[in-house]
Amino acid sequence: MTACKGMCISAFVALTATAGFAGAANAQDAKALLEEASKLPTFEAPGEAFDxxxxxxxxxxxxxxxxxxxxxxxxxxxxxxxxxxxxxxxxxxxxxxxxxxxxxxxxxxxxxxxxxxxxxxxxxxxxxxxxxxxxxxxxxxxxxxxxxxxxxxxxxxxxxxxxxxDYTKAGQLMAAWAMEKTGGKVNAVIIGSDEIIPTGAFVKAIQEYLDANCPDCKHKYINVPVVEWGSQIQPEVQSALVADPGINYILPIYDSMSGFVVPALTLSNREDVRIASYNGTPFILDMIRDGDLMEMDVGESxxxxxxxxxxxxxxxxxxxxxxxxxxxxLYLFDDSNVETAGVPATYGGxxxxxxxxxxxxxxxx
Missing domain, CATH: 3.40.50.2300 (Response regulator)
Structure with a gap:
């Protein structure tokens, strides 16, 4: 599989200059979101000082x-x-x-x-x-x-x-990442669990960002309850890949889901499909470092x-x-910076x- 080394956030400038997707303003918005989230976080006081x-x-x-x-x-x-x-x-x-x-x-x-x-x-x-x-x-x-x-x-x-x-921003970052990496040709499967309180807002953020900024993008949503992650994510993803061979991204909104997505891609012989998610869970960051189909994770400390x-x-x-x-x-981890979280990864970085x-x-x- 092709590694991202040296062509991650910084190379998106060249990509958006040539892709011509969704208009220059939309491409620039996606690039700006990603570039901001690729900077090491700095502290900003949430309010006035006090004793x-x-x-x-x-x-x-x-x-x-x-x-x-x-x-x-x-x-x-x-x-x-x-x-x-x-x-x-x-x-x-x-x-x-x-x-x-x-x-x-x-x-x-x-x-x-x-x-x-x-x-x-x-x-x-x-x-x-x-x-x-x-x-x-x-x-x-x-x-x-x-x-x-x-x-x-x-x-x-x-x-x-x-x-x-800010799950909404996390969703926008996931959508923007897929847009940039595909030159505005996203065909994504979004996976969530409706019983988790922020899921609806999270999924909506991904869908609305793609709909507003990427007219050639497609997305499908699959709801898998938490108790069924181990039994249902893999077959659901495999079925989606059979139904639509053009799928190029899987966007599980909680990154632990990704552990069940990778086997689905491998067994379906679809290692061209990439995964982007959210949470910054250590074993998922290890997957990014090891080049195991996991491409990006939106992390938070x-x-x-x-x-x-x-x-x-x-x-x-x-x-x-x-x-x-x-x-x-929020901070983006990809193969250019994931080792800052440790080897093996921790909750740091x-x-x-x-x-x-x-x-x-x-x-x-």
Whole structure:
């Protein structure tokens, strides 16, 4: 298979000059999006500086992750705990195995032990534990949601603080990448899971970007519930390839799906098809480095997510301005820079500017 070495983001300038797709303005927009996301992230303060130690004196935060068995949730919680320790307030992370009864019990424990905030972190639908969250709010506990909604979505009325992720921009980046790499001739299969809250907005962003900027582009959407990823993604992709031999990109919106896409391409003898996705999961970054059909992944620093969520929580508690979006930048990984995430890959590769940035913002440095 052909490697991208030396012809990734920088070479798109030459491509757009010759491809002539979707008009010069649309091509330039795609190129600009990709070039911006290819720069190493830098810290931008999400609000005014404040004294975090004074703000959080005698306050406690209780984090309920979607599951303690998902490295995604674990990494965010680890960063939240590191930020809390740097400031000096109590933060507890509950343990659960994606179990509703455990979520319910965690909320009750947080209320009974006098916590000030409950953070439903990384995917718990508020309505799933609606009665318990309502009781917590009646008891004076604030409810925040970290990395649950897209920036275009309206959060549940059960949520006091919404720290949303820009899934919309991630989708636009995936669409722009495929446009650039095909010279405006995208024929893509988009894969998502409709039961995950941000999926609808994420998929819509890809579809609308292609429709608006690439008149010769085609796309098909396949919904595969999370519990069926292992059994259904591969046959669904194989069927799509048979039905339309012109498919040239698979765009799974959550990158762990890609592990089931690669076998479908290999067994279908379609190693000309490429994969672009989102999350920055380490084993997926290893696939990019190894040249295993995975071409690009839109990554985000989970450490940055954790520190940013703590910033939003403190601002909510201490009346320091509302934060509705994580200030976590998106960063493109391809074969030109993927080794910066480590060999084997880790959740790093984004620099560490957010830690010193938040410490200065909070008066710790």
């Amino acid at each position: 975090a130690k004074a703000c959080m004196a005698d306050k406690k935060v209780y984090v309920i992750p979607l599951t303690s068995e998902n490295p995604f949730n674990v990494e965010i919680a680890k960063a939240q705990k590191e930020a809390a320790d740097a400031i000096g307030f109590e933060l507890t992370v509950s343990e659960n195995q994606l179990n509703l009864d455990q979520w319910v019990q965690a909320v009750k424990q947080a209320v009974s032990e006098g916590y000030d905030v409950i953070d439903i972190q990384g995917g718990i639908p508020p309505e799933a534990i609606g009665p318990q969250l309502a009781e917590a709010r009646e008891a004076g506990v604030k409810i925040v949601a970290t990395h649950l909604y897209d920036v275009t979505q309206t959060p549940s009325e059960l949520v006091d603080g919404n720290f949303a992720m 989970l450490a940055w997510v954790g520190w940013s969520s703590i910033d939003g929580t403190m601002r909510l508690l201490c009346d320091k301005g509302e934060i509705t979006q994580l200030n976590t930048p 984004y620099g560490d500017g957010e830690i010193s940035g938040f410490k200065k913002l909070w008066g710790l440095e």
